[in-house]
Amino acid sequence: MSIETGTPAEAPAPTSTPEESRQWTARVRHAAESAFPPHQLLPDRQPAYMASWIYVFGVLTVVSLAWVIITGCILAIMGPSWWHVSSAGHLVNSLHLWSVEAFFFFMVIHLWGKFFMAAWRGNRRLTWATGVISFLASVGAAFTGYLSQQNFDSQWISTQAKDGINSTGAGAVWNVLNFGQMLMWHIVLLPIGVAAIAGLHVLLVRRHGIVPPFDESDADPAPATASAIAADEPA
Amino acid sequence: MSHHKKPRRFKPDRDVKEWKGAYVPYDILKEAFVAFLAVAVLIVLLAVVFSSPDEPAITLKSWSTIDPVDFAQTAITELDGTSATATYGPPYNSTPDASQHIGFFEPDQWFGVHQPIDTARDFVTGPLQTLPDQPVTEAAIALYQHSTAAQQAAWTTAYEKAVANATDVNGRLHVPAGRYGPVGLMVGSLTAMAQTGGLDGTLLSEGQFYNTNYTKPLLFLADGTYLSDQAQAQHLSGDQWGMMNETGNYPGQAWLWLYTMWYQVSPMNSSANGDLEVWVIMMVLSVGLIFLPFIPILRSVPRWTRVYKLIWRRHYRELAGT
Numbered sequence: 001m002s003i004e005t006g007t008p009a010e011a012p013a014p015t016s017t018p019e020e021s022r023q024w025t026a027r028v029r030h031a032a033e034s035a036f037p038p039h040q041l042l043p044d045r046q047p048a049y050m051a052s053w054i055y056v057f058g059v060l061t062v063v064s065l066a067w068v069i070i071t072g073c074i075l076a077i078m079g080p081s082w083w084h085v086s087s088a089g090h091l092v093n094s095l096h097l098w099s100v101e102a103f104f105f106f107m108v109i110h111l112w113g114k115f116f117m118a119a120w121r122g123n124r125r126l127t128w129a130t131g132v133i134s135f136l137a138s139v140g141a142a143f144t145g146y147l148s149q150q151n152f153d154s155q156w157i158s159t160q161a162k163d164g165i166n167s168t169g170a171g172a173v174w175n176v177l178n179f180g181q182m183l184m185w186h187i188v189l190l191p192i193g194v195a196a197i198a199g200l201h202v203l204l205v206r207r208h209g210i211v212p213p214f215d216e217s218d219a220d221p222a223p224a225t226a227s228a229i230a231a232d233e234p235a
Numbered sequence: 236m237s238h239h240k241k242p243r244r245f246k247p248d249r250d251v252k253e254w255k256g257a258y259v260p261y262d263i264l265k266e267a268f269v270a271f272l273a274v275a276v277l278i279v280l281l282a283v284v285f286s287s288p289d290e291p292a293i294t295l296k297s298w299s300t301i302d303p304v305d306f307a308q309t310a311i312t313e314l315d316g317t318s319a320t321a322t323y324g325p326p327y328n329s330t331p332d333a334s335q336h337i338g339f340f341e342p343d344q345w346f347g348v349h350q351p352i353d354t355a356r357d358f359v360t361g362p363l364q365t366l367p368d369q370p371v372t373e374a375a376i377a378l379y380q381h382s383t384a385a386q387q388a389a390w391t392t393a394y395e396k397a398v399a400n401a402t403d404v405n406g407r408l409h410v411p412a413g414r415y416g417p418v419g420l421m422v423g424s425l426t427a428m429a430q431t432g433g434l435d436g437t438l439l440s441e442g443q444f445y446n447t448n449y450t451k452p453l454l455f456l457a458d459g460t461y462l463s464d465q466a467q468a469q470h471l472s473g474d475q476w477g478m479m480n481e482t483g484n485y486p487g488q489a490w491l492w493l494y495t496m497w498y499q500v501s502p503m504n505s506s507a508n509g510d511l512e513v514w515v516i517m518m519v520l521s522v523g524l525i526f527l528p529f530i531p532i533l534r535s536v537p538r539w540t541r542v543y544k545l546i547w548r549r550h551y552r553e554l555a556g557t
Contacts, residue, residue: 046261047254049550056270059263063271067278084289093289094282097485102278104490116542120528122251132525139490146481146488152290153481156466159457160473167335167511172326172346177454180447212254213547214247214538216554 041206049213054117057110058205064103065198069191071096076187080150100142107135119211127208130201137194144186147176154179248534288483290469295438295452298461299429303408304401306429309459310422311398313354315391318458321354327454328352335511342511350450358455362437363424372424375417382416390416398422406430473498493517 020026074092075083083089111131120128146157158176165171175181299306312318324333325343327350334343360376363369379387394415401410408426410419428434438452456462466472469482476499479491494517503509528534537543544551 043263044260045258046263048257048259048553049254049547050259050261051549052546054546056266059267059270060274063267063274064278066271067274090287090289091282094285094287095278097287098278098281098285099274101281101486101489102274108490113546115527116537116540117546118248118534118537118543120534121247121249125528128528129525132521132527136521139488142488142490149289151288151292152465152469153288155292155453155456155462156469156471157481159453159462164510164514166323166326166343167508168514169325169342169344169346171343172349175326175350175448175450177450178448183447212251213550214543215252216551 035207036203040209043206047210047212050210054109054113055210057106057113060106061103061110062198062202064099064106065194067099068096068103069195071099072187072191080148080183084150100145104138104142107138111135117211118214121211122208124204124208124211127201127204130197130204134194134197134201137190137197141186141190141194144182144190147182148179148186150179158182248538249528285485288481288485290482293456293462293465294432295429295434295456296432298456298459299426299434300406302403302459302461303406303426303430304398304403305459305461307398307401307408307410307422307426308395309455310359310425311391311394311418312458313358313455314360314418314421315388315395316355318354320352320358320454320458326350335508337508337511337515340511340515352451352454357451358438359421359425362428362434363421365437366424366428366433369424372420375420375424378417379421386416389414390418394418394422474504493520 021030071092075089075096078086078089078092083093114128114131143157143161147154147161162171162176165174165176174185295306309318313321316322320327322330322333324330325347327348329348334341336344360380363372363376366372379390382390393413394410397411397413397415397419401408403409408423410423413419425434428437435452438455439446439449441448463472467475471480471482476492476495479488479495481487494513497503497513497516498509503512506512523530523533
């Protein structure tokens, strides 16, 4: 076995050999480059029909989630009891609460907007599904936050919610009365889940772009004639 | 932009025609940065103006001090096994016919008892036995435990009748005399123990120094009426749209409105299986929302309602003008 000297003249050629292109690493890179070319990942232009305020609510949801995470990280740095005994902590808790309220407010408007656009059209069904799943995961994340407050609200909400959870059998392993378990779900597991699925959702939006408007010839108000309209236009 | 290997019939609720129209410059990162700052201003304003609620937790000490009668009335139901927790079923115990079910669908039975709780031992006799130098209390517990079930039932029944007329005399429990044997002493000692704060620590303890599991003290607390009375006063009870609210005038978990709504309507609002019924409905609706693009009729609602005409009104106006 020889020792390579590694001079610049011996640097690998920019094009891959057939052997290199079979590498797992190379295959993943090629797939990623193909799925998310830079101009699609960070576009500098959009279709002209994107001229509505409703499009703002998607980005407002994402930046609200960023504030939820930032304020949550400050609470995590200082520990779960800090906000009960410190006015600065209480302010950060208030910021956390209102960023969550803003997040859900924007997300629900975004969801309804996408529903009325039928934004799943054109191979965007997975984008729709990841959006709904991230909404449901966010409900769980917020719920465990309420259980982790260590105050009267936590006591009441947990003792009320246990009956629903227990009736499904999930209470056997997911005990809403166990503060330590709920805190871990709130600050570790569910945030990872929400961030991952929301990240995938945003990537899918970039991959497929925003859904075009209905062609007016498709837009029949009456279900009775919908099939006739659907049939008039082969793909 | 759908790419199909084989041409298939165009369905307007599934397919789109590729956009051949104009594109306009759009700085997506600048938009995100401006939105980030705008939301910062919004949440700072809301936090400064409205703050956030932090109603202190109720302790067993505060409950037994403020309302010793309710505490004692709850404690006797823990001892005689008639409390909500004692008769709950899975995951706390295996009380027969306690599981919620829809026909044969009885999911909590599949998992069984995973947080075992014997209310007489865990909430009453066990904590009392941790008290040091209490020979009279120890003797009362021994007498109770070594008596027949019939004798125990006679004592607890007599105490339940007596404690129904108990009074709070300057924070001390006063129960009318009766033939309730050692039970009066046991419940009286437990009330006194709770008033010192000792019961809070004992119920939380799992035999180690650090503890984070509040299952036992929360269940005991929820078995009384004191907690629910406080919640009622804070407009938080089930018929007041319950747990989606929080103390004070805050929005709470408004996104749970649909889940909470099912608890307000028949038959769920009076059904013994109401929790399971609501959860099944919500699971079906949640899965339905995920798969909405595949559901005929529902996926056509956006096209039929024509709300999109409002969203893309500039686009359609320009189309009409050309």
